[in-house]
Amino acid sequence: MNLRRDVFQAIADPTRRGILVLVASQSMTAGTIAANFETARPTVSKHLQILTECELLKQEHNGREIFYHLNPIKMKEIADFIEPFRMMWEERFDKLESIMKNYQSKE
Amino acid sequence: MIYKTQVTAEDGKQELWITREFDLPLFLLFKAFVEPEIVEQWMGTKVLKLKAQTHGSYQFETTDPMGNKHRFNGVIHGIVENQSIVRTFEMEKTGFPVQLEFLKFEEITEQTSQLTMQVVYKSVEDRDKMLKLPFAQGINMAHNRLQDIVKNLKY
Numbered sequence: 001m002n003l004r005r006d007v008f009q010a011i012a013d014p015t016r017r018g019i020l021v022l023v024a025s026q027s028m029t030a031g032t033i034a035a036n037f038e039t040a041r042p043t044v045s046k047h048l049q050i051l052t053e054c055e056l057l058k059q060e061h062n063g064r065e066i067f068y069h070l071n072p073i074k075m076k077e078i079a080d081f082i083e084p085f086r087m088m089w090e091e092r093f094d095k096l097e098s099i100m101k102n103y104q105s106k107e
Numbered sequence: 108m109i110y111k112t113q114v115t116a117e118d119g120k121q122e123l124w125i126t127r128e129f130d131l132p133l134f135l136l137f138k139a140f141v142e143p144e145i146v147e148q149w150m151g152t153k154v155l156k157l158k159a160q161t162h163g164s165y166q167f168e169t170t171d172p173m174g175n176k177h178r179f180n181g182v183i184h185g186i187v188e189n190q191s192i193v194r195t196f197e198m199e200k201t202g203f204p205v206q207l208e209f210l211k212f213e214e215i216t217e218q219t220s221q222l223t224m225q226v227v228y229k230s231v232e233d234r235d236k237m238l239k240l241p242f243a244q245g246i247n248m249a250h251n252r253l254q255d256i257v258k259n260l261k262y
Contacts, residue, residue: 007118082114082116082238085114085238086110086112086113086114086125089112089114089125089127090110090111090112090127092149092150092151093111093112093127093129093149093222094111095148095149095151096129096136096139096149097129097130097131099139099145099148099149100129100131100135100136100138100139100145101130101131103135103138103145104131104132104135
C-alpha cells in the first residue's frame with residue numbers, strides 16, 4: 001500500500017473523526033477502540049491504519065499490546081489550518097438556524 | 108458526528124466543501140439565503156444589495172472590530188428556488204481572486220434540511236491563503252473543542 005495519505009483526507013471520514021475524539025481522552029488498544037463502534041473490527045483496523053499512516057495517531061507498545069494515542073503536532077496542524085474557517089461557518093449557520101426557528105414560530 | 112458543520116479541504120485541491128444539516132424545513136433554509144434582512148442577521152453584515160435571481164448580484168459591507176469597512180460582492184449566476192444557487196464571491200480591494208460557489212439545498216425530512224457548498228478557488232495557493240485568513244477574530248476560542256483536546260493532552 002503506497003497511497004499518499006494526508007490529514008485532511010483522514011478526517012473527512014466520520015468514523016475516523018470519532019476515533020480521534022475517543023482516543024483524545026486516553027490511549028487505547030485497537031480492541032477497546034473497536035468496541036466503541038458498531039463498525040466491523042477489520043474496518044476499524046483499516047481506519048486505525050490510515051490514521052497512523054498520516055501520523056494523526058501514534059502506536060505505543062506496552063508488553064504484547066499496542067496502544068494508540070493522538071499525535072498532538074499533527075492534530076494541531078488541522079486545528080490551525082481549517083478550524084477557524086469551520087468555526088466561522090458553524091457560528092453563522094447556528095445563527096441562521098435560530099433566526100429561522102423564530103421566524104417559523106412567528107408565521 | 109462531532110460537528111454540525113463540516114469543512115473538507117483535501118490537500119492539493121483548489122476547492123473545499125462545507126456541509127451542514129439544519130433543524131429547519133428546506134424552504135426556511137433557502138429563504139435565509141435570499142431575503143436581505145435575514146442574510147444581514149446571520150452573516151453579521153450590511154446588505155447593500157441583493158438581487159436573488161438568475162443573472163442577479165449582491166454586495167455586502169462588514170465593519171470589523173477596529174471600525175474598518177470591508178466590502179464583498181458577487182454575481183448570482185443561477186438560482187433555483189429551494190434547490191440551488193450558483194454565485195461568485197469577491198473580497199474587494201484584497202487582491203484575492205474571485206471564487207465560485209455552488210450551493211445545494213436538500214430536504215432530509217419535513218423538518219430538516221442540508222446545505223452543501225462547493226467553493227472553487229483560482230488556485231490551490233489561493234484556497235490555502237484564504238483558509239489562513241484570521242477568520243477566528245472575535246470568536247471565543249474556548250468553544251473550540253478540537254483545540255481543547257490538543258491542549259489537554261498529557262505527555
